[in-house]
Amino acid sequence: MAQGLSVVIVEDDERFRGAFASVVAGAPDMALVGTAADLPQGLQLLRERRPDVVLVDLGLPSGSGIELIRFAHEHLPETDVMVVTVFGDEPHVMASLEAGATGYLLKDSCAEDLTDQIRTLHAGGSPISPVIARQLLVRLGPLPQPSPSGEALLSPQERQVLTYSAKGFNFEEIARMMGVSRHTVMTYVKRSYRKLQVHSKTEAIYEARKLGLVRD
Known part of the structure; x- marks a missing residue:
């Protein structure tokens, strides 16, 4: 041993x-x-x-x-x-x-x-x-304030999905909390990826934080 x-x-x-x-x-x-x-x-x-x-x-x-x-x-x-x-x-x-x-x-x-x-x-x-x-x-310092351009980039639903994702919830849990189907959540995810020009959840959360769109 x-x-x-x-x-x-x-x-x-x-x-x-x-x-x-x-x-x-x-x-x-x-x-x-x-x-x-x-x-x-x-x-x-x-x-x-x-x-x-x-x-x-x-x-x-x-x-x-x-x-x-x-x-x-x-x-x-x-x-x-x-x-x-x-x-x-x-x-x-x-x-x-x-x-x-x-x-x-x-x-x-x-x-x-x-x-x-x-x-x-x-x-x-x-x-x-x-x-x-x-x-x-x-x-962990002060969060940036959302810019008008940033606010317009993602819809409220897309921002909400990313916010929940940043807190560690999976897509099934997010769908239940938002009262929508998992398919709808995935549609929000794909749209946010395209708008933020990223290819993963981690990248999307990172970019959204930089724009002040996601708060932990």
Whole structure:
């Protein structure tokens, strides 16, 4: 049986995977119990090893690391998830946190303090790269007032759907709350995507927030 804090690494870049593995394996209070190079391998490792901590990249072959984060959050509540990625934009950050990640580091952070970050995460902290922390602080600041052009861009129903989506409700729940069919909700969603020139819910919420059309 492995001794110490058990860690799984899910990273497709061999160079980063090797560097992270070396750091973790060299820590006297940690045990590297597996590494994976893609999403299916990562999910299998989580099921088999049930680690204390998983380090996961977002851009993985055969799927997104966000799927792995969501799986861990739903099925392995005792496993702490830390994203280690090159993606520092708000949509990726928010999607990861909403899926259940409690740490978010950029790969340009110093590798030598990775073990300290893992310990902090497992102790109940939330290690976050400074540039990501700044984004979150800005996001939590005063909301922009809707501009006349922004108000006219989306209909009240389209804004309402995005507002509910931002709060975490699924389309079935939104349909019940609005008293309409799921088909009608999907019509509002498609229209808002087209008007905002986006292709996903996360992007739509991000753009709507910038315009002051969605309030958490």
